[in-house]
Amino acid sequence: MPPPPYEEAPYDGPPPYEDAHQGASSYDEGPPSEDASLTRRLQRRTAALPPVAYFAAAGAVVLLAVIVVVAVVAFTGDGGTPGTAPPPSVTNVRSDGPLASAYSQAASTAAFSAIADRAKDTKPLTAAEVFTPKKISDTDAKASLKLTASQLDSRCTSAIWGPRLAGTLERARCTQVARATYSDDRFAAMVTIFNLADARGADQVVAEADPRAGNGFPLVPPRSVSFGRAFSTARGVAMGHYAVITWVQRTDGSGDESDAALLSLLVTTGRPGAVLVRATGTGKGE
Secondary structure (H helix, E strand, O other): OOOOOOOOOOOOOOOOOOOOOOOOHHHOOOOOOHHHHHHHHHHHHHHHOOHHHHHHHHHHHHHHHHHHHHHHHHHHOOOOOOOOOOOOOOOOOOOOOOOOOEEEEEOOOHHHHHHOEHHHOOOOOOHHHHOOOOEEEEOOOOEEEEEEEEEEEOOHHHHEEOHHHHHHHHHOOOOEEEEEEEEOOOEEEEEEEEEOOEHHHHHHHHHHOOOOOOOOEEOOOOOOOOOOOOOEEEEEEEEOOEEEEEEEEEOOOOOOOOOHHHHHHHHHHOOOHHHHHHHOOOOOOO
16 A cells, blocks of 8 residues: 555665764764764754744844843943943043053052052142152162153143043043153153042053053153153053053163163152052041
């Protein structure tokens, strides 16, 4: 008797989706792996789906992918550090300017825990604090730098270029910026101190100022020698709620990243007395 309509005859060939040679002794590589078995099962189930169900399943996968992407963006802000939203947009700030050739940075440490928050250090910086002493000496570099220009501002964005760095300063609630330049016949140094709300903001500022990112950098104060026209090196260090950026160069433009004299000057000028005194508990305001 012929088989009923639409009923297929028994199939005696190899299982669907398996190679014809599979199981032959000359190609036997042992039992199939778990991944391979899972793949074949998924293939059979997908083939059995009607078109509508297939496209519904595909749509669900796409929707899940979109949800994951949205969640990642929401968590990481603009794709940067997790939990960090993009800084606000700031107008009336120069879009470009000079940069250091090399840069290093360091986040705040427990040594500055006494001034980790501005609520514990409410007294504003004064010119007498930040611009003393008038001379910086470095025996390793054989340098004796004199104060040549200085400025203390309450509008922090006036002391930098770069809208993104300006936005980071605003988000970190910067209330003061002090800039001073020192020089002699061989070297020039610039020290910039930002007064921020807390150590987290200071960490963000020194990270944002990395010249490789091109987000912005401090500008020299009026009547100062220029910086950034030849090789120069800089370092950003968060000291509690203060962000300190030191920038040094040789007056003849020479030097490189291994220049011992410049590296020594970075350390010497990067220890502003005003901040260190407050970190020890002396000179704090209430």
